[in-house]
Amino acid sequence: MEIIAFLLPFVLLGSLVVFIAFSGGPGKAREAYLTSGNSAFKLGVPLAFLVLGIGVPGLVMANRGEAEGGTGSLRSASLTTEDAEGKRLFRERCSSCHSLAAVNARGVTGPNLDRIGEVTPQRVRNAIRVGGTGEKRMPAGLVDGPEAEKVANYVFKVAGR
Numbered sequence: 001m002e003i004i005a006f007l008l009p010f011v012l013l014g015s016l017v018v019f020i021a022f023s024g025g026p027g028k029a030r031e032a033y034l035t036s037g038n039s040a041f042k043l044g045v046p047l048a049f050l051v052l053g054i055g056v057p058g059l060v061m062a063n064r065g066e067a068e069g070g071t072g073s074l075r076s077a078s079l080t081t082e083d084a085e086g087k088r089l090f091r092e093r094c095s096s097c098h099s100l101a102a103v104n105a106r107g108v109t110g111p112n113l114d115r116i117g118e119v120t121p122q123r124v125r126n127a128i129r130v131g132g133t134g135e136k137r138m139p140a141g142l143v144d145g146p147e148a149e150k151v152a153n154y155v156f157k158v159a160g161r
């Protein structure tokens with residue numbers, strides 16, 4: 001709301017300048033405004049500038065916070081290419097057993113990774129290396145090297161959100 005209030009004077013001033021310019025100078029503008037009997041036009045011009053001048057920047061600003069804060073679905077937009085690769089690998093090698101909302105995975109053999117408490121990259125890396133917690137219920141080494149790293153970082157970023 002403060003933003004709109006802040007913008008309002010500038011928009012009004014801008015509209016005035018544009019109106020004058022389009023009418024061919026201050027004298028003509030006055031004449032045009034006063035003599036055009038069409039009141040829809042008189043109202044319409046300022047109104048159009050108001051909508052464009054406030055509505056558009058207002059919307060852009062309102063949405064910016066969401067993009068930066070990284071909440072909701074927009075958060076996936078900030079994933080790096082590494083993360084995208086991690087996501088792809090997760091789909092391929094892990095989603096058959098694990099649920100993870102971020103990739104829409106609905107596996108039930110293993111625990112839901114959104115619900116296992118704090119997830120750190122180390123924890124995921126370790127699970128990949130030893131196979132879960134080492135009880136041989138999850139195969140070890142499904143991915144390794146840099147791929148394991150990408151999966152671990154990806155799961156760390158998205159699990160539980």
Ligand code: HEC
Pocket residue numbers: 090093094095096097098109110111113116123124127128131132133134135136137138139142143151155
């Ligand atoms: C064949 C099914 C299966 C696949 C595929 C699988 N998991 Fe698991 N996972 C399990 C099971 C079962 C457990 C729980 C048993 C345990 O903790 O040892 C588990 C546990 C885990 C845990 C929790 C460990 C902890 O610290 O509590 C993590 C993290 C995990 N898996 C990540 C992954 C990742 C990442 C992949 C893909 C590379 C993957 N899993 C693929 C079955 C699977």
